[in-house]
Amino acid sequence: xxxxxxxxxxxxxxxxxxxxxxxxxxxxxxxxxxxxxxxxxxxxxxxxxxxxxxxxxxxxxxxxxxxxxxxxxxxxxxxxxxxxxxxxxxxxxxxxxxxxxxxxxxxxxxxxxxxxxxxxxxxxxxxxxxxxxxxxxxxxxxxxxxxxxxxxxxxxxxxxxxxxxxxxxxxxxxxxxxxxxxxxxxxxxxxxxxxxxxxxxxxxxxxxxxxxxxxxxxxxxxxxxxxxxxxxxxxxxxxxxxxxxxxxxxxxxxxxxxxxxxxxxxxxxxxxxxxxxxxxxxxxxxxxxxxxxxxxxxxxxxxxxxxxxxxxxxxxxxxxxxxxxxxxxxxxxxxxxxxxxxxxxxxxxxxxxxxxxxxxxxxxxxxxxxxxxxxxxxxxxxxxxxxxxxxxxxxxxxxxxxxxxxxxxxxxxxxxxxxxxxxxxxxxxxxxxxxxxxxxxxxxxxxxxxxxxxxxxxxxxxxxxxxxxxxxxxxxxxxxxxxxxxxxxxxxxxxxxxxxxxxxxxxxxxxxxxxxxxxxxxxxxxxxxxxxxxxxxxxxxxxxxxxxxxxxxxxxxxxxxxxxxxxxxxxxxxxxxxxxxxxxxxxxxxxxxxxxxxxxxxxxxxxxxxxxxxxxxxxxxxxxxxxxxxxxxxxxxxxxxxxxxxxxxxxxxxxxxxxxxxxxxxxxxxxx
Amino acid sequence: xxxxxxxxxxxxxxxxxxxxxxxxxxxxxxxxxxxxxxxxxxxxxxxxxxxxxxxxxxxxxxxxxxxxxxxxxxxxxxxxxxxxxxxxxxxxxxxxxxxxxxxxxxxxxxxxxxxxxxxxxxxxxxxxxxxxxxxxxxxxxxxxxxxxxxxxxxxxxxxxxxxxxxxxxxxxxxxxxxxxxxxxxxxxxxxxxxxxxxxxxxxxxxxxxxxxxxxxxxxxxxxxxxxxxxxxxxxxxxxxxxx
Numbered sequence: 076x077x078x079x080x081x082x083x084x085x086x087x088x089x090x091x092x093x094x095x096x097x098x099x100x101x102x103x104x105x106x107x108x109x110x111x112x113x114x115x116x117x118x119x120x121x122x123x124x125x126x127x128x129x130x131x132x133x134x135x136x137x138x139x140x141x142x143x144x145x146x147x148x149x150x151x152x153x154x155x156x157x158x159x160x161x162x163x164x165x166x167x168x169x170x171x172x173x174x175x176x177x178x179x180x181x182x183x184x185x186x187x188x189x190x191x192x193x194x195x196x197x198x199x200x201x202x203x204x205x206x207x208x209x210x211x212x213x214x215x216x217x218x219x220x221x222x223x224x225x226x227x228x229x230x231x232x233x234x235x236x237x238x239x240x241x242x243x244x245x246x247x248x249x250x251x252x253x254x255x256x257x258x259x260x261x262x263x264x265x266x267x268x269x270x271x272x273x274x275x276x277x278x279x280x281x282x283x284x285x286x287x288x289x290x291x292x293x294x295x296x297x298x299x300x301x302x303x304x305x306x307x308x309x310x311x312x313x314x315x316x317x318x319x320x321x322x323x324x325x326x327x328x329x330x331x332x333x334x335x336x337x338x339x340x341x342x343x344x345x346x347x348x349x350x351x352x353x354x355x356x357x358x359x360x361x362x363x364x365x366x367x368x369x370x371x372x373x374x375x376x377x378x379x380x381x382x383x384x385x386x387x388x389x390x391x392x393x394x395x396x397x398x399x400x401x402x403x404x405x406x407x408x409x410x411x412x413x414x415x416x417x418x419x420x421x422x423x424x425x426x427x428x429x430x431x432x433x434x435x436x437x438x439x440x441x442x443x444x445x446x447x448x449x450x451x452x453x454x455x456x457x458x459x460x461x462x463x464x465x466x467x468x469x470x471x472x473x474x475x476x477x478x479x480x481x482x483x484x485x486x487x488x489x490x491x492x493x494x495x496x497x498x499x500x501x502x503x504x505x506x507x508x509x510x511x512x513x514x515x516x517x518x519x520x521x522x523x524x525x526x527x528x529x530x531x532x533x534x535x536x537x538x539x540x541x542x543x544x545x546x547x548x549x550x551x552x553x554x555x556x557x558x559x560x561x562x563x564x565x566x567x568x569x570x571x572x573x574x575x576x577x578x579x580x581x582x583x584x585x586x587x588x589x590x591x592x593x594x595x596x597x598x599x600x601x602x603x604x605x606x607x608x609x610x611x612x613x614x615x616x617x618x619x620x621x622x623x624x625x626x627x628x629x630x631x632x633x634x635x636x637x638x639x640x641x642x643x644x645x646x647x648x649x650x651x652x653x654x655x656x657x658x659x660x661x662x663x664x665x666x667x668x669x670x671x672x673x674x675x676x677x678x679x680x681x682x683x684x685x686x687x688x689x690x691x692x693x694x695x696x697x698x699x700x701x702x703x704x705x706x707x708x709x710x711x712x713x714x715x716x717x718x719x720x721x722x723x724x725x726x727x728x729x730x731x732x733x734x735x736x737x738x739x740x741x742x743x744x745x746x747x
Numbered sequence: 748x749x750x751x752x753x754x755x756x757x758x759x760x761x762x763x764x765x766x767x768x769x770x771x772x773x774x775x776x777x778x779x780x781x782x783x784x785x786x787x788x789x790x791x792x793x794x795x796x797x798x799x800x801x802x803x804x805x806x807x808x809x810x811x812x813x814x815x816x817x818x819x820x821x822x823x824x825x826x827x828x829x830x831x832x833x834x835x836x837x838x839x840x841x842x843x844x845x846x847x848x849x850x851x852x853x854x855x856x857x858x859x860x861x862x863x864x865x866x867x868x869x870x871x872x873x874x875x876x877x878x879x880x881x882x883x884x885x886x887x888x889x890x891x892x893x894x895x896x897x898x899x900x901x902x903x904x905x906x907x908x909x910x911x912x913x914x915x916x917x918x919x920x921x922x923x924x925x926x927x928x929x930x931x932x933x934x935x936x937x938x939x940x941x942x943x944x945x946x947x948x949x950x951x952x953x954x955x956x957x958x959x960x961x962x963x964x965x966x967x968x969x970x971x972x973x974x975x976x977x978x979x980x981x982x983x984x985x986x987x988x989x990x
Contacts, residue, residue, distance in 0.1 A: 163982070166855055174798075174856065175884035175970070177963065215799025215854040232887035232967075235800065366906070520834065520849050521801045613907070669951035672899070672915055682914030685898050709959065716895050719958040 107197050108136065111153040115170055124161050131159070136196060139184040143541055146184035148193035150201065154185075177232075187536065188221030189213055205491040208479045213531070216524050217494050220476065223532025225540055227256055227548035238522075239529025241265075246298050246516060248526075250456045251469035257538045258547055266298055270397055270458035275320035277385045277396070280436070283313040285428035286380075291517050293380070293427065294373035296357055296365045300514035303505065308447055314436030315444025319460040323396060343418025346411060354582065354614040355402070355571070358422070368614065370401055370571060370580070378423025387416045394566060403568035406620040451512060469513070476534035498527045552577035560632030563625055572616075575637070582614055585712055590637035591644075592700045592711075595630060602626045608687040639711070644699045652732035660733025663726055673717070676737055686717060691739025702731045777837050780820030782868045783810035789845055792861075792876035795975065797886050801834075801851045808863040808874055810840045817844025827861045830854055856882035858979065881974055888971030891964055892922060895956065917950035925976035936969050 103109055112134060119128040138149045156162040156170040157180060163172050173180060186193040191212035195201035202212040213220070219236040229237040243249055244265040254262040274283070285292070287309040290299040304312070347353070352374075357367030359375040367373075381389070388395065390412045393402040407415065445462065448454065452469070454462040475497065483496050486506060499506065501523050504513035518526070554576040556564050564570070570579035575586045589598075603626060605616035621629070664670045673685040676692075692701070703710070705727040708717040722730070791806035810821040823846035825833040830853025838846045852859055861876045881889055892900070900919045902912040912918065920927050928936075935947060941957030944950040960968070973980040 174882035216801065216851065218799070231890050232883060234886070234890060235797070521803055524801055666951065669954065672952035672954070673911070684909060684911040684914050718954045718956045720955055721958050
């Protein structure tokens with residue numbers, strides 16, 4: 076028998092042992108990654124730099140191990156060419172060079188951005204595993220979500236992530252969903268939905284009904300989603316909203332106008348243009364394009380919506396209806412109000428809501444409407460009398476980017492991956508169940524991808540990242556100027572366009588250091604009649620009919636308070652400079668620095684159309700500001716596109732002297 | 748009936764959100780109700796997007812018959828290199844004879860040649876469009892160029908930006924001008940961006956950006972200039988001797 080003969084037994088056991096010893100190398104040899112490494116070697120064999128490529132090649136399983144980030148990535152076992160710049164022409168995976176990014180692969184590994192299973196050593200497991208809680212690799216279109224785990228700020232190179240974050244705030248997602256960031260702050264909405272406390276003053280029940288049925292039918296750019304309400308439900312909600320609305324003094328009192336309509340039919344359009352309404356409000360043109368700003372609501376069919384009396388009262392002073400509105404108080408004359416209200420009234424569509432006939436509301440309808448309003452969470456966005464804003468109305472999304480797959484109910488036929496789930500939830504929220512409340516948004520595929528990017532960035536990992544890697548978002552401050560000037564600035568809604576001390580929009584120049592920048596006479600003239608500084612801009616400062624007192628108040632405040640500590644008024648005195656220095660400055664302006672490529676100093680010869688016109692800069696800016704600006708523009712306004720040319724002190728002084736001689740005729744006219 | 752509608756819905760969701768590889772295969776064969784003889788590009792060609800992402804504007808093509816009138820119900824199939832995903836990949840033309848698809852580019856940076864094919868009566872008609880996919884660095888450069896450079900270097904004005912090109916005495920090179928820019932080395936481009944036109948004895952109207960843009964920004968700008976060049980830029984790589 077086998078063990079009868081010791082020699083044979085010894086031989087057999089030795090053979091078994093030998094075979095057992097061969098298992099490990101054989102397993103490696105026949106493994107998938109070994110095949111890829113062999114293919115890589117044959118790929119580089121014929122290349123010119125084969126020797127150096129071969130030297131850098133290490134056989135066997137390789138890994139990037141970063142304990143503090145929780146990364147064990149063996150991807151480089153197969154992805155051999157990631158760091159080989161000379162393989163740029165190789166498009167065959169897994170041997171491509173990694174595209175240029177700002178980070179080193181050895182410092183971050185792969186799965187932080189790409190997801191997938193870093194420790195796996197087969198393609199199927201590393202890329203496609205969907206088993207309990209394991210994440211497959213992220214499709215390339217969501218790669219920017221990886222950046223968003225550390226970078227809460229808007230990076231230039233991540234447009235999709237940035238856009239997604241803007242949309243989370245702008246489309247009102249964060250009214251219902253809480254989105255907390257790792258630094259403890261919460262994302263805030265930027266859409267400012269209107270209060271419905273006095274909605275009956277503003278519009279009719281029929282309009283509310285039509286709007287609720289399909290907001291985008293009224294305005295294609297409307298951000299309010301479609302709740303897919305039945306006719307009866309929309310009718311009941313409109314009944315409740317009208318009945319809960321309280322009248323507001325002044326909203327319905329028509330403004331007294333001596334001559335109601337202007338003789339000139341184009342007066343409305345030109346007043347609309349002169350007041351730069353289009354900086355904030357859009358209108359859909361005949362070609363179907365929405366043209367104009369997106370700060371205020373689209374006005375294509377405003378005539379269908381707003382009651383004429385309300386529209387007049389709103390134009391008279393928007394803050395009396397809505398104290399928090401972004402719209403400035405223009406101080407229009409009654410004549411102007413009549414012209415503008417008439418012009419807007421005609422922006423209507425006879426077909427819109429034409430078939431809507433609602434029977435008078437019954438008490439039963441109103442009660443049911445209130446129930447619906449509470450159920451649908453309308454008060455999460457809108458202020459509604461008698462309905463409290465719901466808290467935690469929708470699921471918290473603070474860590475949605477790490478939602479375990481085991482907790483997700485996928486739709487049949489859907490790939491079991493988180494991005495697919497998120498994108499489907501955004502595009503077809505009601506497909507996940509008949510009772511779901513999330514409404515239908517009107518979003519294009521790229522918009523959905525952007526939003527998904529922003530949501531995928533909200534991961535568990537973003538909380539566990541070392542603090543040194545985190546880059547905080549630039550948060551708006553709650554700066555509020557004090558006193559009468561502060562009230563005036565709120566009334567004129569300066570922050571809707573300008574940014575001051577970290578609060579406000581970036582549509583118009585940052586005014587934080589405006590007091591150091593401009594001269595008193597110019598500022599006063601500008602507030603009286605804003606003229607155009609930058610010829611190429613389409614959005615411009617509108618004219619407010621400010622009283623002399625108000626203008627003085629604002630001018631004083633700006634000149635005293637908005638002073639930069641870094642600008643020394645004595646460095647470049649106002650006093651007349653020697654003509655030789657001025658002439659030297661002129662030569663520097665035109666020859667050495669070629670400022671005329673962007674600026675106009677002399678309208679006869681210069682055509683630069685990018686920076687502000689400088690023909691009257693000597694009566695607009697202070698010499699100290701000009702000097703400091705020439706030395707380092709970005710120090711005064713971060714992000715400004717004028718390059719820092721490291722101009723020497725002498726050159727900057729000569730240029731300042733030249734620029735201060737440009738008093739222009741514009742300034743003279745304004746003074747008259 | 749209910750089941751059919753839910754299957755339809757399911758397919759819709761699949762087509763819109765699911766991964767790229769299956770939807771073309773699972774799409775039920777569309778039956779053309781009419782046939783055109785000519786196909787023309789309407790809009791959506793020559794776009795620039797990021798690798799792996801959907802292009803901003805859909806590709807729209809128009810199918811006409813012999814007389815140049817629009818054909819409704821003609822089948823249009825969209826084809827492209829591997830990795831490109833069309834949503835939908837095949838579609839019937841609408842009442843104005845137009846077929847629309849959203850294009851998602853592949854993950855390799857470069858130019859993608861897309862074709863739209865309509866079977867036609869006797870022989871099929873094809874139109875081609877070229878779309879460009881930018882990698883991270885190229886995209887970053889593209890966005891920087893939009894902010895700092897295009898106001899002068901792009902002769903076309905847009906709604907938001909009036910071009911300064913015509914106002915300049917010495918005309919800058921548009922970045923698509925491959926004939927000129929492809930001949931300039933990366934080092935020359937770096938010099939001209941960082942130190943201005945005079946660095947290469949060119950116009951001082953081009954100011955120096957070396958103190959405003961980081962070295963990485965300048966590299967990104969050059970990568971984007973290379974990516975959009977027409978004719979395409981061919982990097983002067985090492986010439987490898989074959990064994």
